Amino acid sequence: MTLLCLNDVSKIFGGLIAINDLSFNVEEGSIVGLIGPNGAGKTTVFNCITGNYTPETGSIFFDSKPIAGLPPHRIVELGIARTFQTIRLFGRLPVLENVLAGRHCRMKAGILSCMLHTAPQRREEREAVARCMEELRFVGLADNYSEPAGGLSYGNQRLLEIARALASDPRLIILDEPAGGMNDQETAALVDTIRHIRNRGITVLLIEHDMRLVMKICEKLIVLEHGAMIAQGKPEDVRRNPDVIEAYLGADDAQW
Amino acid sequence: MKLQDLRTPISVGLAIVLLVLPLVCNAYWLDVCVSIGLYALLALSLNVILGQAGIFHMGHAAFFAVGAYTTAVLNTLYHWPVLWTMPLAGVAAALFAMAVARPIIHLRGDYLLIVTIGIVEIVRIALLNDVAGLTGGSNGIFGIARPTLFGFRISKGVQFYYLVWCMVGVSLLLFRCLWQSRFGRALNYIKEDDIAAEGCGVNVTRYKLAAFVLGAFWAGMAGTVYAAKMTTIAPESFNFMESVIIFAVVILSGGSQLGVLISAFLFIGLPELLREFHDARMLIFGFAMMAMMVWRPQGLLPPLRRRYRVAENSSSQGVSPKDVWNDSAVSE
Known part of the structure; x- marks a missing residue:
């Protein structure tokens, strides 16, 4: 069953299109990773889902209910909890x-x-x-x-x-770079923790730069570049996708 | 020895002193103590807004004025018994707070501060201009009746003294319970980081507004006591300077309720004690305040941490329930 559904979502800051007609689904009970180069718009997507931003166009459905534009506390009440990229305790x-x-x-x-x-x-x-x-x-x-x-x-x-x-009884938890600032040992423990969260029946959507972690736990990846999706699917397929390789290695190409 | 460790002896000592004070001091000092009690009441209610939620609100005298004038009008024009007007004075101030705070509640820090200063001025000038022909312009309203409690007429200084300080006592208890609850924590989350609070599921706007309305309700009730005590009220009693004093009492207190009481004594009592220095007294008072802010920038007594009973039986140690905090008995 689809728990979260984004439909043609766009977010514009002044003249900058941060997210451009983005659509994807998150199935209930899965662990989904949102990856992409710096500045691809990953955190902006999270902020649209959690109500910190209101998207200019498109709609977001959580459990078939439209949530785009609701205030953050309402979205938490509905069952989406988040962590912040820059820790906000x-x-x-x-x-x-x-x-x-x-x-x-x-x-x-x-x-x-x-x-x-x-x-x-x-x-x-x-x-x-x-x-x-x-x-x-x-x-x-x-x-x-x-x-x-x-x-x-x-x-x-x-x-x-x-x-x-987790204390807010979420059905979907959104983790923004959960392994940021962690050492290898802590990251390994985090992988277990995330699996345990899913085993409790909570769907996980995460942004992460640690590719080993992403490849290890995510069942589905969504790859963003310049605010648009360039690939999605199983981690092993995404890894071989030429567009993804170019997005990640493009900077190196430019040097040649 | 730190000031924090002396909380219990200070609270007990203060309670005893307050109980026996009317037996030893003359009418003049009793009057000063009633005034201190009123400021303590106002500062305790502002502490919910400013101390707990961190909302910079410098317009508390406006809510005080709405309460006092509600009582005065109801008593002099419609002959309601004074104490019966108290809940209504609270409600009037609370409604007024809701109306003026709703459009400005999203403003941050210094911006909100400026708007709240505007509110006091608007109220004062409106009262001066005899709103709806009810407030009597610059002369104010006079001839407010003395309150009666169960047929007992409160008119002497000592009776007002006990009335005011009983209200302070009840407020202390209620606000302490409020602090040690979901509501009090929500205000603290907002003070620490309102974006994180909203992101965790706290309805920030609603709680900020609730803090305002609750604080205003209390200030309105304090207004009833003030009107009854003075029997005459005029717009100049609710000017910007009053707001500043209430604000400063809370800032100096550090945010705990015991701190607010001590701070009210220092702010209102000290200038009276210094009267023999004539013209120099406000200078000395000013220097004392400056020294205070240098010596203790965090205020007199910051709030203690809350205590929780945590059962640790399911953890590996298997310890029986124990107190979370090792601080001395909570006196605040």
């Missing part, structure tokens, strides 16, 4: 509260029950803390729950962003 707040931020949209307590700490509010709070600790265990940061998030290592901060995204 609440650095001065403890690790656990960062994960609780992801849980926020699944909690219901209103302003009055928060002020009075009513019984349902306290129960909800207890459940949220327990659930967020589970997510921290899932990414292996449970022992750090009381530390300020800004004090974690770079790799652990990326894992914390994943935990925060």
